[in-house]
Structures are given as structure tokens and as C-alpha cells.
Amino acid sequence: MDQVGVEERVATFATRSIKKSAKVWGLKTAVSMTDLTTLEGKDTPGKIESLCRKALRPHDDPDIPTVAAVCVYPAMVRHAKALVGGSGVKVASVATAFPSGQTHYRTRLAEVRGAVADGADEVDMVINRGAFLSGEYARVQDEIAGVVEACGSAALKVILEVSELETFDNIRMASFLAMGVLRPGDFIKTSTGKTTLNATLANNQVMIEAIRDFYTDTGIAIGMKPAGGIKTAKQSLQFLIAVKETLGDAWLTRKRYRFGASSLLNDLLRQIEKEKTGAYQAPYYFSDAAESY
């Protein structure tokens, strides 16, 4: 891959001008694609309750869809499931010693089984970057296949951790390694959100091109989830434009595209409200907003 070429291609996505009904469609679609996330050491059942209520009812507007999923640590899966089970909002659990993955394989698998047993509909795993960077590609793929099995009927999202893979060639290779053992309904994902470089239009592009090429070759449609670093509605629309022009209409759905985010949701709601009323909104009109000023 040529890095400069990729950056130039994605720069054109940022020049698209999305207005009016197209904008509202994009914003609402982005809401429906959000995996509303809390992954902090200090998470408690109370925090999960707050997150889940927000996921089920993002704003005082019945036209706003629910988000796609809540994304939490394994210890919080039970609490989340109790609140959103049966609602259409899925419970996604990180597992496999997220975010580093640096523990024994058997421990990582056990964590996956535990989360699924507690009711997780989806599992977000991390690949073994140490093995990848040492060239042990078969091992990386075998481990993913093992997690697929441990998931049972739960969907799997495979986090490549793009900041650690560094080059676009590595990201593309890792994408194909993962897709080689994934099922329709599974996803590949950019990042844990725990390093300094997360989802960008460029690494999103590398991965969706891999998904596209895999689909044209095999007919198997794998989903995509950029995570971390997408804070504004404007950015999320640029990601959707990338999908529209690279993967086409069939991927513009929560079944095949997710945003791993937390503060993005309120910016989406803020922009939707602005399109509805014509007036720019203050952040504190939206529940769970952090800003006081």
C-alpha cells in the first residue's frame, strides 16, 4: 500500500458537503451504529445503568433510533444485560485481556466464555500483536479461530490495534488474517481506544478496502468498527462517506458498521437537533453531557 496515496484518497471524503435531509439521514444512521462505550477501571453498576438508559433513550425525540450496542468490561456484562436485554440494543463485552492481550491463551478464552455465559451478544477481542510483529501469522489466526468457537452464537469483533501495527501493509495483512476465520455478522475493529492513535479515515480506509476485496473474492460480508478518536458528528459523517464510496449501500447499516465511541453520541444528537430547529445547541441540553461551561 502507499501511505501518501491513501491519505490523499481519504482527504477527498472530507471535502464532501452533506446538507439537509442527507445530513439528517447520516446523523441518525450514525446514532444507530454507535457502540456506546464505557471501559474504565472505575466503572460500577451505577455507571452501567446510566450508560444503558442513555443507549435505550438517547434524547427526548422519538425519531432518534436507539444505539446499536453498549460496550463494557466483562465484569459489567450481567448488569448491562439486565437493563437492555430484549430491547434491540446489544451487549458487547471486551475480552481476551483487553486492551493488551498479554496473558495466557487459556485465560483469554475463559474470559470470552464467561462474558458469553453472562449474556454478552457480542465480544470485542484483541489480536496477539506480539505474535504478529514477530511474524507468527498462523498463530495469530489460530487464536482468533479459537475465540470464534468460544463465542458460540455471539458475534465477534476483532481488534487489530492499528497504532501498534503501525504500517498500512500490516493493517491490511492483519485484516485478511482475521477475516479468513470470521463468519458473516462478525467485524474487524481498529483499536482499543487505549493508545494515543485510534481510528482515522486512513486506517479505516485500509480496513474497508480489505473487507471489500475479501467480499468480492469470497462473497462473505464482514463488518467494520472504527473505535476511539471519533468525537464529532462531522468526523462520523466523513467515515460514512468513506463507506458509501468504498463498500457501497450494503454496509451503511448497524449490521455491518459500528462506531466505538462515547462522547460522539451527544454531538450527533446536538447536530440533529440543530437541523430540526435551525438553532445551534448548547452541550448541556443533552443527558450525560460532561461539559458544564
Place this chain on the structure above:
Amino acid sequence: MSTPAVNRIPVTKTPKVYIGGAFVRSESARTFKVSDAAGAFFANIPQCTRKDLRNAVEAAAKAGPGWAKRSPYNRAQILYRLAEMLEARSGELVTSLVRFGAREADAARGMSVGVDRLIHYAGWADKYEQLLGSVNPVASAHFNFTVTEPMGVVGIIAPDSPPLLGLLSMLAPVIACGNTVVALASEKTPYPAILLGEMLATSDLPGGVVNILTGFRRELVPTFATHAHIRAIYASAGADDRKALRLGAAASVKRVRFTDLAGREWFSDSAQGLEAIRDFVELKTTWHPIGS
């Protein structure tokens, strides 16, 4: 009945030095008094220490990679904007120079030359590469090319006369080719350098690319000489300071360049040119086979 006119008390300015894109006092909190040409008190100027110099070098090092990666066109536009800022405030600068003893005609001429010199170096930023770099006709089946690269953090010791034009003439070529600068302003007439800091801050120049210290040579030159992260020295200095700088440079193999220009010699066109850039770039030569 008319009320007597009240003389409005002017608000004086606190001079602060421009380091890391911000205006700060010395970390030592020391200042020294500066008087104008008539001997009247003007202001207390920060008396920078070697720790201030250390902080400035860190700021310059932090700003270095980003500045070197900017396109030459972008650097050219920023230097041109600096010229725009100076031209717009040239009246203020001339007044300041005269207040500190310059003849009005010299101050005005120095201002014009200074602005034009900035534009001259703005024009070099995207051209010197074609003159200093090359493709070399080696005898083997290789493509061989030489490119320039900035050296890194460059220390500048500016002359006392002319205090503004000298500093400008030295820092412009050095930053035009991608280096970052820690400069010591004139010890006798430091205030114009304070004003220059304000203009640097409004010229789109990223913080840390140029850092200007005020203070005493005897306190600061030794650290300029020995700080290993300063890769080159460009100084207007007498024999003793030159020796000290050369000795210190030896310990970290700094490149050292001195200027002999004094007073009105800085006005001449021979005080600017490609050589000032050539002295502050490295040359890198790359080979690659030509074949299938």
C-alpha cells in the same frame, strides 16, 4: 467654569521574553534595569539564566520536527507574514530604536532593510534546495542524489548594533531552511527584540521555532557553548567570546559560524544571501540501483 485638563497617566508595558510560543519572565524572576538614550528609566527586562536557556532549547527541540516537516512554501509564507507584521508596526519599531539612541535615518533604513531581508529569505525557502542539492553522475548503475536537511537547534548571539536588524538578519536564514532557534538579544539594547517576539507570535510561526532570551553575555554564552543539544552556533562576538564558544563547541562537535559585520555594514546586500543558509544545513546523499 471649565475643569482643568488632567494629564493622562500612560500604562507602561512589562517586557517578557518569547519562549516556546509564550511570553514569560525569567525562571529566576531576576530583571535588570534598562534606560533609554537620555538616561531615563525605561523598563525592567528579564535577566535570563542558563535554566531559561535550557527551557528554550527544549522548546526549540520540541518544535523542530514539525517545523522541518513543513513545506518550504509554508515556511516561505510564514517568513513573508513576519515581514508583513514588521512593516505594519515599523513606526513603533523605529520609535523604539530612536529612543535607545539610534539616529532616525539609521533606524528607518534599518527597518526597511530588515523587512526586505525577511522577504529575501522568504524567497529562498523554496529555492535553496535546487542550488545546494544535486543529482550526482556516479559511475555505477545507481541513482545518486544529495539533499539538504536542517541541523536542528541553532544558537544565535546577536550584535549590539544594530540591535534589531542584526538579530533579524541572523535568524531569518536559519529558520528558512527548517532549523529552530534560541537567540540571545543585544545586551545593551534588548527591547527591540522583545517587540520582535510579539511579531513572531502574530506571524503564524509555530511556538518554539524561535525563542529569544535577554540578559548578560557573560552569564549565558558559556551555556550556549556547552549545551550539547544546540547543534550549531551563529554569533556576533569578540575574541574572548569566540574562543569560549569554539572551546565549548568542541565538546559536542557543534558547527560554529561567526559574523564580522558591524553597524551599517548590516545594511548592505552583501549581508544576506545563500551562504547563510548553506552554513546551517546538513547534506545527505542517497544511492539506489536503477534496474528492473
Place this chain on the structure above:
Amino acid sequence: MAATRKNSGGPRSGLIFGDLWEFDPAPETADPKLKARYDLFIGGRFVRPRSGRTFDSVNPANETKLAEIALAGPADVDAAYKAAAGAFRPWSAMPGRERGKYLYRIARLLQDRAREFAVAETLDGGKPIRESRDFDVPMAAAHFFYHAGWADKLEYVAPGRVAQPLGVVGQVIPWNFPLLMLAWKLAPALAMGNCVVLKPAETTSITALKLAEILQDAELPPGVVNFVTGAGETGAAVMGHPGAAKVAFTGSTEVGKAIMRQLAGTDRKMTMELGGKAANVVFDDAPIDQAVEGIVNGIFFNQGHVCCAGSRLLVHEPVAEQVISKLRNRLRVLRVGDPLDKNTDLGAINSREQLGRIRRLVASGVREGALMYQPPCRLPERGFYFPPTLFTRVTQSHRIAREEIFGPVLSILTFRTVDEAIEKANNTPYGLSAGVWTDKGSRILRMSTELKAGVVWANTFNKFDPSSPFGGYKESGFGREGGRQGLLDYAHLA
């Protein structure tokens, strides 16, 4: 270890690029500040043509009239040359440092009014606003800015010699990048101390005459730059005038040859920047998706109205099917339509005449047995439009592989070896540019060495910079524009 099930080869599946998420219109609304009538610009003032005649400038996007443009006759061209000759002595005697400042002013004033000029350029010529906004206008300003800095450094242009201005230069520019071609011509000529008489293309005169306003705001001494508008006759008068120390022409090879014949009996210096039929060569180890972007950019940027367009794709047989398939998908998301819409990728063809030429050559391709592909697209009812077009099964003998189409039409040929790629790429009377796509550095350098083209783009395409010399081999012309080398063409070396 769990047994691995690997997903392997299956049927090729198609992607859907439909209207699930239709974009709303997003027109650029900045005011281009057009006048109803534009006069000639001679001696620093706008003057009526002696004949009083004008011609219309039309918006190719919808065929509406934009403005009336003065038609310069021989007497007007003569007046322009006189004004330029009168301005030459003081202009060339001015210290370079001061001459440069005028060019810096022009650059800055153009940057100030960038959006206004971008809209005017799009209305007059048909190119998408995104291109005139993001490429044409900023690049034109950059050319003035770059060359401004040479004015006081002329002793470095040809070390050991003194570079002196030539006098008055006559320049004729094309309609594909009106403002940018103007900057390419004016900036080096002025930096070197020459004065100019320039004729813009007849279908795109507006931004030149708007720039004349900027020349006045910059207080450029009257007569240094003169614009005479008109068509072929005016152009011949400009090229043939005895007052020209040098002429510079950018346009079709056919007209370039006519000018060379016209001037054969004189000693006039000239530079020519003519047509092209560039080969874009993609090897099997190329970064394929980026190569596809480069191919698309190479032929569809500015609707293919580009002399250095990558109009022939030479693709390595092992990856031909893959590249062509990706190209088809990529074409399906190109948006053709109103040039003023910010989302438009392909705007209008510049004129009815040009549209006719494109249609005729495309018809020849079909007739001669090449296979045509055009993505489904809704073209506006009025205006001159042509969909992006690919031809496969093209050989070197097809007309569409030999003749410059100057439209959004790509001819695709295949090759088996590096030597064959070089042969095919060079098998043309043209030699302006070429593209090479491969991961192998030594191959890039070999191709660059052996391709007979003045510009070689490796793993990229359509990149321009004021410091980078541009110009062609063979029938693509002679002389270079940009960089230190470009200045030499405007100098007399003493």
C-alpha cells in the same frame, strides 16, 4: 489449538452503489462578482477594442451567457505591444527586490479573493468548484509567490552568466486551467524583468480580466502586463508581432506547429507546451487501490482536459482484470453534474466543439472494436457533459490509443514485461508525461530513465509545484515551466 476454518475462494460478489444515501445539492454560494462586459487591459487600463466588437462567454454547465468579452484586433494587439515596450525599460531596471514585491502583492491579493476567483473559474470553464477552489486558485497564487522570490536572486539562475530579461514576450494560453496557465506564464516572465502581452483562450477570458483588477490593486506599473482577448486571429497577431522578443504557447500540438510555421522566417525565441497521450503504467506489484486512484485522477481530473492526462492505461497482464474491475467500481461513485455543486467530481466539458471532438473519437473506438464501459449516470439536460468512459481491448493501432481525446476517456492496454511496457509507453509522437506504479524502487528508476517524457510520476499522478520543471519531449513541445530551469526560458544569458 482450535482447528482453523479458513474462508477461501468463492464466487466474485458485487457491491451496491445505489441511492440509499442520496446527497442533497450543495451549491457554492460565494459571489464571483462578474461584470456584464470585460474590456481589453492595455497600459494599465481597461480599454475598448478599436473595432468595438465583442464576443460572448458562455457557461458550459448550462449554456447561459456569462459576459461579453472585447474582441482584440491587430490594432489593439499593436497598442498592447507598444504599451509593453514602453514599460520595459523602467521595469527591467527596477531592482529585483522591488520587482518581486509586486509579485508578492499579486499572490496575496489573489489569496484574499480566492473563493470569488474559484467560482468565476468554474462558471467560465466548467470545472468542478472543488478543483478550482482546492487546486487552480491556490496553485496560481503559489506560482506568483514562488517566482516573486527569484526576482532578486537572478545571479543564481545560470551561475557564471548574467541572466537578463528578453524584452516583451507574447503569450497564448489554453482554456483548461485558465487562471493557472496565466500564472505559469506571467510569473516567471515578470520575475525575470520582461513585460507581457497575453491572450487568454476565447472560451475562458474572465478570470484573466478579473486578475487585471488585482494588477491594478497591486499598482503594477501600467504596460507591464497587457491582456488582449479574442480567438485564433488575435492569437496569430500576438504570436506574430515583431515586437515580441519571445513567444510562449500552451495549447494543441496542431496549433503549435502552425505557430512554428508562422514564425519560421524569424529569429523569435519560443517555447511550446503542447499535447500529450501519457501512458500510466501499472505493474503487478503496484499498490493497487492507490494505483486505481491515480488512474482515475490521471484521466478524470478536470474532465480529462489535461495535456499531461494519463489517457492510456498500460496494465500488467497478471493484474489487468483486478485493476479494471476496481476501476469500474470506482467510476460508479464518481459524481457528474453541476460544476458549482461542491460534491461534483466531473464537471462540464468546456465547449460544444470539444464535446463533439470527444464524441467522434469515442465513436471511432467503438467502431474499431474496442469495448466501452460507462457507469450509469444522470447527465444534466442542458450544458455539455460526457460520462467517465473506459475502453478495454485497446491496442496501439486504435485511434483512441494514438490521438489526444482531451476528455474523460481512458484507453486500456495490457503488457507482459517491463521492456514491452517501455516500448508501448514510448510508442507515440507525444512525450509530456508518464506514470509508473510499482513497489520496486529500482524499477521506478529504470522506467524514469527510459520513458521519453518530460514528467514522470511514480506511485502518484498529476502533481505540480512551482519549483518543479514541467514540459515535454517530442511533439509535446519544448521548454520548461517552473523551477530554476523554467526561468532560463525567459532570460537572455550574457
